[in-house]
Amino acid sequence: MALILQVALDTPLRRVFDYRAPDDAGDDAGEAAATAMRAQPPEPGVRVRVPFGRRTLTGILLGTSDASSVPPTKLKTAAGILDRRPVFDPVTFALLRWAADYYHHPIGEVFAAAMPASLRAGQPLARIEPIWELTAAGRNELAAPTQRGAPRQRVLIGWLAARGRAPASAIIGRFRADVLRATIARGWVCAAPAGLTVPDGPDAPGAWEPRPSPHALTASQAAVLEPIIGSLGRFSAHLLYGVTGSGKTEVYLRTIEVAAADGGQVLVLVPEIALTPQLVERFEARFGGGVAVLHSALSGSDRRDAWRAAHAGRARIVIGTRSAVLTSMPRLALIVVDEEHDPSYKQQEGFRYSARDLAVLRAQRAAVPIILGSATPSLESLENASQGRYTKLVLPQRAGAAQAPRVALVDLRRHACDQGLSQPAMQAIGRHTAAGGQVIVFLNRRGYAPTLFCNSCGWVAPCARCDARMTVHRAAGQLRCHHCGAQQPVPALCPTCSKPLNPVGQGTERVEETLLRLFPNAPLARLDRDTAGARGRMASVLARVHSGEARILVGTQMLTKGHHFPDVSLVVILNADQGLFASDYRATERLAQTIVQVAGRAGRESRSGEVLIQTEFPEHPLLNRLIHEGYDGFAVSALAERLQAHWPPYSRLALLRAEDRDRSRLDAFLCAAAERARAVGGPVEVRGPAPALVARRADHFRAHLLVEASHRADLQRFLKRWLAAIESLKIPAGLRWSIDVDPLEVD
Numbered sequence: 001m002a003l004i005l006q007v008a009l010d011t012p013l014r015r016v017f018d019y020r021a022p023d024d025a026g027d028d029a030g031e032a033a034a035t036a037m038r039a040q041p042p043e044p045g046v047r048v049r050v051p052f053g054r055r056t057l058t059g060i061l062l063g064t065s066d067a068s069s070v071p072p073t074k075l076k077t078a079a080g081i082l083d084r085r086p087v088f089d090p091v092t093f094a095l096l097r098w099a100a101d102y103y104h105h106p107i108g109e110v111f112a113a114a115m116p117a118s119l120r121a122g123q124p125l126a127r128i129e130p131i132w133e134l135t136a137a138g139r140n141e142l143a144a145p146t147q148r149g150a151p152r153q154r155v156l157i158g159w160l161a162a163r164g165r166a167p168a169s170a171i172i173g174r175f176r177a178d179v180l181r182a183t184i185a186r187g188w189v190c191a192a193p194a195g196l197t198v199p200d201g202p203d204a205p206g207a208w209e210p211r212p213s214p215h216a217l218t219a220s221q222a223a224v225l226e227p228i229i230g231s232l233g234r235f236s237a238h239l240l241y242g243v244t245g246s247g248k249t250e251v252y253l254r255t256i257e258v259a260a261a262d263g264g265q266v267l268v269l270v271p272e273i274a275l276t277p278q279l280v281e282r283f284e285a286r287f288g289g290g291v292a293v294l295h296s297a298l299s300g301s302d303r304r305d306a307w308r309a310a311h312a313g314r315a316r317i318v319i320g321t322r323s324a325v326l327t328s329m330p331r332l333a334l335i336v337v338d339e340e341h342d343p344s345y346k347q348q349e350g351f352r353y354s355a356r357d358l359a360v361l362r363a364q365r366a367a368v369p370i371i372l373g374s375a376t377p378s379l380e381s382l383e384n385a386s387q388g389r390y391t392k393l394v395l396p397q398r399a400g401a402a403q404a405p406r407v408a409l410v411d412l413r414r415h416a417c418d419q420g421l422s423q424p425a426m427q428a429i430g431r432h433t434a435a436g437g438q439v440i441v442f443l444n445r446r447g448y449a450p451t452l453f454c455n456s457c458g459w460v461a462p463c464a465r466c467d468a469r470m471t472v473h474r475a476a477g478q479l480r481c482h483h484c485g486a487q488q489p490v491p492a493l494c495p496t497c498s499k500p501l502n503p504v505g506q507g508t509e510r511v512e513e514t515l516l517r518l519f520p521n522a523p524l525a526r527l528d529r530d531t532a533g534a535r536g537r538m539a540s541v542l543a544r545v546h547s548g549e550a551r552i553l554v555g556t557q558m559l560t561k562g563h564h565f566p567d568v569s570l571v572v573i574l575n576a577d578q579g580l581f582a583s584d585y586r587a588t589e590r591l592a593q594t595i596v597q598v599a600g601r602a603g604r605e606s607r608s609g610e611v612l613i614q615t616e617f618p619e620h621p622l623l624n625r626l627i628h629e630g631y632d633g634f635a636v637s638a639l640a641e642r643l644q645a646h647w648p649p650y651s652r653l654a655l656l657r658a659e660d661r662d663r664s665r666l667d668a669f670l671c672a673a674a675e676r677a678r679a680v681g682g683p684v685e686v687r688g689p690a691p692a693l694v695a696r697r698a699d700h701f702r703a704h705l706l707v708e709a710s711h712r713a714d715l716q717r718f719l720k721r722w723l724a725a726i727e728s729l730k731i732p733a734g735l736r737w738s739i740d741v742d743p744l745e746v747d
Contacts, residue, residue, distance in 0.1 A: 002020040002021050002077075003020070003021040003041055003064055003065075003066070004018050004019070004020065004021070004064060004065040004066065004067065004068045004075075005018070005019045005020070005021055005042075005048060005050075005061055005064055005078055006018060006061070006062045006063045006064065006065060007019055007048050007050055007059040007060065007061055007062065007078070008059050008060045008062050008107045008108040008110075008111050009050070009052060009057050009059040009108040010057065010058075010059070010108045010109055010111075010112035010120065011052075011057075011106065011108055011109070012106055012109065013106055013108075014104075014105075014106050014107075014723075014727070015106075016062055016107065017050070017052075017059070018065075018068040018069070018070050018075060019048070019050050019075070019076055019077060019078040020075055020076065020077040020078065021041075021042075021064075021077075021078060022077055022078045022079060022080050022081065041064045042061055042064070042081050043061075043085065043086050044061055044062055044063050044086065044093065045060065045061065045086025045087060045088050045090075045093045046060075046061050046081055046082065046083040046084075046085070046086055046087065047059070047060060047061070047081075047082040047083050047087060047119070047122065047125075048060070048061050048078050048080070048081055048082065049078065049079040049080045049081075049082060049122060050076070050078045050079060051076050051077075051079060056079060058082070058119075058120060058121065058122040059108060059111075060087075060108070060111040061081070062097070062107070082122060082124075082125075083125055087115065087119060087125055087311070087328065088114070088311075088328045089311075089328045089329065089330040089332075091332070091362065091365050091366045092114070092326070092327070092328045092329070092362070094365065095326075095358065095361060095362050095365060096110050096111055096114055096326065098361070099351075099353055099358060102716070102741065103351065103352060103353055103739075103741050104719055104720070104723055104739050104741060105350075105351045105352070105353075105739075109350065109351055110351055113323065113326060113350070113351045114323075114326035114327070114328075115307070116300065116303045116304040116307045117300050117303075117304075118300060118301075118304045119304070119307070123304075125308070125311075130167070130168050130191040130192070131165050131166070131167050131168075131191065131192040132160065132165065132166060132167075132168060132171060132180070132184075132189045132190070132191060132192070133160070133164065133165040133189065133190065133191075133192050134157060134160055134161055134188065134189055135187055135188060135189060135190045137186075137187045137188055138157045138160075138161075138183075138187075138188030138189055139161070141154070141157065141186075141188055142154070142157055142158060142161055150182070150186065152175065152176075152179045152182075153179060153182055153183040153186060153188065155175075156171065156175050156179055156180065156183050156189075157183060157188050157189065159174065159175075160189065165192055168180070169309065169314055172289070174288060174289035174290075175289060176284060176289075209287075209288055210257045210286060210287050210288070211285070211286055211287070211288065213250065213253065213254065213286070215247070215250055215399070217250070217254070218247065218395075218397070218399055220246070220394070220395045220396060220397060221246075221247050221250060221251055221254075221395065221399070223393075224238075224240060224251060224393035224394070224395060225251055225254055225255065227391065227393065228240075228251070228255050228369060228371060228393070229254075229255060229258050231369040232255075232258060232259055232333065232334065232368075232369060233333075233367070233368075234367055234368075234369070235363055235364045235366075235367050235368060235369065235370075236369045236370075236391060237360055237363065237364075237369070237370050237372065237384070237389065237390040237391065238369060238370065238371045238372065238390065238391050238393055239340075239372050239374075239377060239381050239382075239384070239385045239390040239391065239392045239393065240371050240372065240373040240374070240393050240395070241374065241375075241377055241392060241393065241394050241395070242373065242374075242375060242394070242395030242396075243375050243395065243396060243397065243398060243404065243600070244375045244398075244596070244597065244599075244600020244601070245398040245399060245564075245600060245603075246375075246395035246396070246397060246398055246399055247395065247398075247399035248338070248373045248375075248395065249279075249282070249338075250399070251371070251373075251395075252268070252336050252338070252371065252373070253282075253283070253286055255334060255336075255371065256268075256283075256287075256317065256334060256336070257286075257287075259333040259334035260287075260290075260316045260317065260333065260334075262333075263313070263331055264316075264331050264332070264333025264334065265310070265313065265315065265316055265317070265318065265329045265330075265331045265332050265333060266316065266317045266318070266332075266333060266334045266335070266336065267318050267320075267324065267325070267327070267329060267332060267334070267335045267336070267359070268283075268317060268318065268319045268320075268335075268336045268338065269320065269321070269322065269324060269325060269335070269336065269337045269338065269345070269355060269356075269359060270319065270320070270321060270338050270339070271321070271322075271338070271339045271342035271344040271345060272321065272342075272344055272558070273295045273296065273297050273321055276293055276295055276319060276320070276321070277539060278542075278563075278564075279319055279338075280293055280319055283317060283319065287316070287317065290314070290315060290316035290317060291315065291316070291317045291318075291319060292306040292309045292310050292315035292317070292318045292319070293306055293318075293319050293320065294306050294307065294310070294318060294319070294320030294321070294323065294324040294327060295320050295321040295323075295324070296321065296323070306318070307327060307328075310327050310328065310329050311327070311328040311329070311330070313329075313330050313331045321344070321355075322344065322345050322346075322347060322353075322355035323347075323355070324355075325355040325358050325359050325362065326358075332362075332366045332368055333368055334368055334369055334370075334371075335359050335362065335363045335368065335369075335370040335371070336370070336371045336373065337355075337356050337359050337370065337371070337372045337373065338373050338374075339373070339374055340356050340372035340373060340374045340377065340378065340381060341374045341376050341377055341378040341381070341593055343590070343744050346742075346744045348744075348745075352738070352739075352740045352741070352743075354742060356372070357742070360372075372390070375596060375597060375600055375631070376592065376593040376596045376597060376631050377635075378589070379589055379635060379638055379639055379642065379649060380648065380649040382635050382639065383639060383649040383650075384649075403603060403608060403609070404603070404609070405571070405599060405600075405602040405603040405608070405609025405610055405611045406608075406609070406610050406611065407599060407611040407613065407626075407627050408610075408611070408612055408613070408627075409612075409613050409614075409615055409618045409623060409627065410422050410424050410425060410612050410613065410614045410615070410618075411615070411616075411618045412614055412615060412616045413616055418514060418518070419506055419510055419511065419513075419514040420443070420506035420510075420511060420514070420574050420575065420614075421441075421511070421514060421515075421518070421572075421574070422614055424612060425441075425572045425574075425612050425614060426518060428570055428572070428610065428612055429441075429515075429518075429519065429522075429552065429570065429572065430519065432569050432570040432610070433519060433522045433551050433552065435569070436567075437567060437568065437569030437570060437607055438545065438548070438550070438551055438552070438553065438565060438567045438568045438569065438570075439522075439551065439552045439553070439568070439569070439570045439571075439572065440552075440553050440554075440555070440559060440565070440568055440570070440571045440572070440598065440601055440602070441511060441515065441552065441553070441554045441555075441571075441572045441574065442555060442556075442559055442560075442571065442572065442573045442574065442598045443506065443507070443508050443511055443554070443555075443556065443574040443575055444556050444557050444575070444578065444594065445505075445506070445507045445508065445556070445575065445578075446471075446482075446507050446508050446509070446528040446529055446530055446556055447471040447472060447473050447480065447482075447507035447508070447509055447530070448471075448472045448473055448474040448475070448503055448507050448509040448510045448513075449471070449472040449474075449503030449504055449505045449506065449507055449510055450469065450471050450472075450504070450505040450507060451469050451471075451472075451503070451504040451505055452469075452470065452472050452479060452490070452491075452501050452502070452503055452504070453501065453502050453503075453504045454494040454496065454497065454499055454500075454501055454502075455499070455500075455502060456494065456497050456499040457494060457496050457497040457499070459494050459495070459496045459497070461479050461491075461501075463481040463483065463484065463486055464486070465481070465484050465486050465696075465697070465698050465699045466481055466483045466484050466486075466694060466696055466697045466698065467694055467695050467696045467697070468481060468482075468483050468694055468697075470486075470488075471507065472490060472503045472507075473509065473530070474490070474503070474509060474510075474513075475509060477489060477490055478490060483694055483697050483698070484697055484698035486698075506574070506575070508526055508528045508530075508554050508555065508556060509526070509530070511554050511574065512524060512526045512554045515552055515554065519552065522551040522552050523544075523549055523550050523551055523552070524550060524551070524552045524553075524554065525541050525544050525545060525550035525552070525553050525554070526541070526553075526554045526555060527541050527542075527553060527554070527555035527556070527558050527559060528555055528556040528558065529556070529558075532558065538558075542563070545565055546565070548567060553565075553568075557594070559598055559601065560593075560594055560597035560598045563601065565601055566607075567607065568601050568602050568603075568607075568609070569602060569603060569607040569608065569609055569610065570602060570609070570610050570611075570612070571598055571599055571601055571602040571609070571610075571611045571612070572611075572612045572614070573595060573598060573599070573611070573612065573613045573614065574614050575614070576591070576595060576613045576614060576615050576623070577615050577616055577617055578591070579591030579594075580617060580620055580622065580623075583693065584693075584745060584746060584747060585642075585645070585647050585746065586744065586745070588622055588638060589638055591622070592622065592626055592631060592634045592638075593631075595613065595626060596626065596630075596631050599611040599613075621637075622634065625637060646708075646710075648742075651708050651709065651710055652708070652709045652710070652711065652712050652714075652715040652742070653706065653707065653708055653715075653741075653742065653743055653746070654706075654707040654715060654719055654739060654740065654741045654742075654743070655704050655705070655706055655707070655739070655740040655743040655746060656670075656673060656704055656705040656706075656707070656726075656737065656738075656739055656740075657692075657702070657703075657704045657737065657738050657739075657740060658670055658673075658702070658703060658704065658735065658736065658737040658738075659697075659700040659701060659702045659703075659735070659736050659737075660700060660701060660732070660734060660735040660736070661699060661700055661701070661734060662701075662732075662734075662735075663701040665732050665735055666701050666702075666703055666735065667689065667703070669729070669731065669732075669735055669737070670688065670689035670703055670704075670705055671689065672729055673705060673722075673726050673729070673737075674686060674688065674689065674705055676722060676725040676726055676729070677705070677707070677718075677722055679725065680718060680721045680722045680725060682709075682714060682717065682718045682721075683709060683710065683711075683714045684707055684708065684709040684714060684715060684718045685707070685708045685709075686705055686706070686707050686708075687705070687706040687707075687708070688703070688704060688705040688706055689703050689704065689705055690703060690704060690705075690706070691703045692704060692747050693747040694747075700736075704747075706746060707719070707722075715741075719739065719741070723739060
């Protein structure tokens with residue numbers, strides 16, 4: 001019998017598919033080819049083209065066998081094997097298989113999530129890249145410069161002149177891609193007649209010439225750096241707990257300099273795309289090149305090229321958001337997870353994995369150290385440190401002359417407000433801007449107002465598709481639902497009683513309007529999803545802040561993500577009470593992290609910092625603990641509460657989510673799933689069915705079952721049996737369900 005290929009395909013089915021190994025000759029030759037393939041079967045991890053129904057799909061070979069459970073008459077033959085070598089290094093390949101099992105997600109979709117679209121479509125892993133050489137104009141420019149500016153382009157053509165010609169990857173390994181593009185546009189370089197075929201196997205890494213650091217290490221930085229560098233070459237998890245402005249990035253850079261010196265690769269994870277450009281700029285300034293960037297906003301070709309550079313070992317440093325943890329890197333020597341507490345590391349749709357948790361496992365399997373950095377570590381990481389699983393390294397003070405900001409509560413019950421801004425806040429803004437400082441006003445609510453209300457009849461603008469209110473966006477003249485994306489024009493009058501309507505409450509757009517009225521001489525910038533949505537808009541806003549042009553910055557959660565604004569001397573936090581009484585068990589942790597992170601933007605250089613937190617509950621224990629005991633005090637108290645309530649990290653959770661347009665079908669499915677759970681049994685507790693916090697979204701009713709266990713192994717054994725039982729149910733067309741292991745939100 002022909003060799004059987006076990007293939008993972010990008011389908012929602014939790015199974016592997018069997019195919020005969022391909023042969024494209026006659027009977028005798030085909031038999032000889034099959035015999036040869038059995039003697040030297042293809043390696044697991046190569047891509048395979050196979051027929052699937054009426055389509056032809058590209059899958060990943062997981063293994064081979066001499067037998068199949070599929071009857072020979074129904075067994076199809078693979079169309080071809082696309083690669084000579086696996087498209088994943090061994091550690092990443094094993095990690096992806098483990099992740100599919102742990103998160104109980106179809107394995108084909110897991111592998112698909114780890115590849116750029118071009119490789120999923122079957123394009124060659126090897127590539128032909130252009131060879132660049134100087135033009136006559138480029139040689140003339142070197143001999144006698146004719147244009148002002150372009151210093152980087154001149155350095156590039158000088159470097160190229162010394163070599164005669166070079167492939168694009170070698171140039172981009174040393175210079176930024178935009179520098180090469182600008183040099184081409186000036187006509188100083190051109191493509192040689194023939195390109196270079198770059199193989200799909202590991203390449204020799206490029207030259208490593210890091211520049212000396214412009215910063216001297218503090219005593220605390222030197223103390224934490226020693227054990228991290230001492231752990232290179234073996235697995236060790238380091239929780240780098242450094243206050244905002246303490247110089248965690250410098251610790252990363254110093255460690256990377258050593259880790260990559262002998263050809264090693266470093267994976268650096270960041271929580272948001274917005275942080276990537278500033279981090280890449282700092283890394284390239286320090287290391288000169290060899291930096292690949294991976295995130296969802298890249299074009300398909302840029303993402304493909306960065307992935308190839310990482311897989312081939314040419315990229316010394318890979319900086320990316322959560323999906324970068326799935327990237328093949330054969331020479332991995334170090335992993336860094338910046339802002340490890342950030343919820344953005346958890347994928348909330350499709351393959352619901354935690355990039356932070358997979359990064360720790362990847363480091364363990366690759367026998368390399370991992371640094372988990374944060375000023376507000378997650379409670380799970382703090383518990384891991386207390387149990388000895390992580391090494392806790394502390395940077396307790398800000399670097400240089402910077403001092404921690406003064407923090408005070410503003411009691412909104414005692415002070416009048418103008419559109420959400422209290423009198424003490426307005427006075428402080430005026431004082432700091434007059435003294436030349438910059439001000440951040442933080443409100444985690446975009447739009448103009450969260451509600452459009454009729455004072456006469458009580459009508460509130462609802463979303464027709466969700467159990468939610470529409471948000472007023474005055475600049476766009478629209479009502480928008482922040483849950484399903486529905487939008488409509490703002491009505492002039494109440495549709496019920498024809499009386500005037502009033503926007504109630506404040507969003508960043510309304511706060512911006514108020515600040516422009518109160519401080520007309522202080523240029524203002526706003527940073528939220530609405531202003532940063534267009535390509536390049538966020539960089540433009542940040543450039544105005546860094547240049548000093550904008551004196552007041554209004555924004556949402558985007559402001560908490562590690563930005564360094566040296567002239568910010570005041571931070572005002574509006575509506576800090578949002579998370580004090582939320583139903584989710586993580587709400588207080590997120591509120592504490594947000595307050596500490598956004599407060600940390602103040603006073604990071606020579607200017608002293610001040611933070612004002614507006615609240616109607618100034619006596620609340622969480623706020624007082626944060627002010628008087630810091631994040632440490634909050635964490636001790638929060639962990640004690642979690643232990644008493646038996647919430648993570650002292651238990652393990654999984655959430656079965658389901659949605660359907662028909663509420664009765666949804667209820668019937670979840671009740672049947674709950675019955676199957678009771679039949680499976682085991683040391684777990686199943687709660688529900690319960691409606692989601694937003695029970696109807698985009699015309700779909702939503703509800704869930706929550707599974708809790710004391711131990712991870714008990715939960716995994718239960719889920720394996722339970723999900724098999726659920727898949728045996730007759731599930732109506734249109735009903736969607738998914739399992740979320742270690743959910744961040746129990747909604």
